[in-house]
Amino acid sequence: MDGSNAALCSWMTASVNLIRAGYAVYQGREWRRTAITFDDLFLADPKLCQDNFDPYLEHFFGIEGIDLRESDLDRLSSYYREMQEYLAINDAIGQAASGDIILYDGSFEIFEPMRGVLDAIFSRAREKEVALLAVAKSSSLSWGDEITLPFVQHTGLAGNRIRPGEAWYLSLKDKNVDAGQGKWGGETYIVSFCKESEQAFRVDVPAFLSRNMGSILSNLADHCCSAECLGYPHALFRAHRDIRITEQEAASARERLIARLLETGMTHSEIKMLMQDFHDILEMKSRF
Template sequence: MKIDDAVDYIRNLINTEIDLNKDNFVEFERKRDGEAYAIDGSSTKLFDAYSFSVFARRIGYVFANEEKVIERKAGDIEIDIIHAENADEENDARRQKEELKLAMEYCKENIVMIDGALNEKIDGVIGISKKSGLKKGNIPILFIIKKFGEEILPNKCWYYEIDENVYAVKFHPYSKFVFRVDYYGNDLEEVLAEIASLCDDVSCLGYPYPLAEVHRLVKISKEEAEYLKYELQKRAVEKGLNLEEWEDLFYDYHEYLE
């Protein structure tokens, strides 16, 4: 496929006629004085021996109201060795399990937001996804819903039920973005109204700023990853492992080619 062919394909895809029920778009009001916990995790692959991989992960939380962050905590970076062909997927699953475990500590009395979709029902926990694999035909469903929503409820906060317990939500009247929200509770509009009060930060208008804060808090930087790789190798040599064996074990010829 040539470039022009690809562009024509995408243009035709976007212009495909798709119907949505206008009555399923529901406006909601934003609450004042909202507060919530935001939980996120970060991970990076340090070494890959192909039969196993070495990962680093860190989980943390932020508690905030609409004015400021009240409390923040980043956990220690933990090392994990995974023996699996789909090691990256397994690492992601373990990270989410750790995030949900932390979320369960705080969700009894507060709203708890996590970054990403929910794979299980936990009362009081809301999953908010910046992207979604859901689609209608071959078109991303959030793209379609946003397009219709802007025509039906311009400059309003609204939600649209995609599936049971899965919604597309616009949290700020002037936001350019719509997010997937997973929620299993019975007080949806109240929860959305409270989260919307946390979406005024101009740096991420329409997205809950505590989630942006906790993302930055827990992110494992390149410098941290390089330090961990250095420390692992250093400790291995100190414990008697031959440096050449260590390098042979984790050598990646692709890096040499680049």
């Protein structure tokens, strides 16, 4: 499960982004298909944001709106991408069978407005008896008194020295670590998936899975030793490669947006004035 976000143009009051979300389906080590659940433009405009969010939230999760009034444009775009990722998770849960594992590229430690969505997703995963895990490629977990130290990297170094040549995991429950906002209804682990790799990752899971983490991670470890992404779940690697928005795709989407604006009667100079970032002028870059 993954998502991607590319800014096409931005001004002080609104911005336009290309957003994509979806997931890759595997049976054992065999890729079956990649499902794109959303691939469209999003206009981040504080005056329109409720109309963009509320229909999805109410229809799919039974949530009657969230407060986004204090959110800046970048945050609105991030929220919208996250919502589309959660809709992709919801779709995957609906098609999953008991015992399946669903992996999300990211963390479940999210900002307050979206936590009601997570509660609904966790409840559905529990009803379907599906293991839902969030695997973060980077993490803000930290520790240290005099200087803020990256916790995942230090734990990975220590774990590989204590258990060399082995896959391992560590629960952070009751550990002295700055876990950020917390209170998202689950537990966090540091996991080294593959004995041949020195990489360790933050893994978030709903609380109902805590008793079964040993067996879940053991099953998952069998699918994390691909030479393409040693130590990382290959399904997430495939999802990232299939769903990411490339620079060429973003440029093409920007050209299509310009064409649509021209059709409304705007001139090239008006569009350039609207979409040009003055930083690009200072850096002697041009998107037009």
